[in-house]
Amino acid sequence: MFDHVASRYDLMNALMSGGMDRLWSAAMRTAVGAVPGETILDLAAGTGASSASLARSGARVVACDLSEGMIEVGRRRHPGIEFVQGDATDLGFPDDSFDAVTISYGLRNVVDTRAALSEMARVTKPGGRLVVCEFSTPPNPAFRRLYRFYLGAVIGTLARVASSDEVAYDYLVESILAWHPQEDLGRLIARSGWERVEYKDLTGGIVALHRAYKPRS
Structure with a gap:
């Protein structure tokens, strides 16, 4: 499914979020707090937009994604980023490899969320950090109803007009509504x-x- 939407993935993100994806990316980058000399693993990196954002800090960024199609597009768009194909629940990296691990809008797509989070901890250095940027549940009931209306009415229309795979965006809405609340x-x-x-x-x-942080001992 993600192979099919790779070419228009970043465009659709911008359209569906009304451009807010850039602000969310900036907040994620601030939360990671990467500095030169660090090595960052960016999981579910897709076409590498989040990885390129993190790399502007001067840190080395490894972009990891399960989708070959996403990686192919990402390598063309960001030739300076290292792309690796991998499964978040079975990462091919040694223990204690990264100063930080981040995943944006991909954790809800993993079949075994806890296994993925445990794998992220395994490959992170003691004292290292995790940042998860994911769609969530607005706590205000009125805003939550408005947001759910937007998901059902507007996202479907945008997908029909601009997407290369309408079914993929049906899945997007379903996965957001089924995802864990913040707490x-x-x-x-x-x-x-x-x-x-x-x-x-x-x-x-x-x-x-x-x-979150990996315990030092």
């Missing part, structure tokens, strides 16, 4: 080998940033 995801992260878990709502809770 539940925080508890799941804490049970998967991470500590000092915190989260921040973006745009009224449409997106949430979760940050």
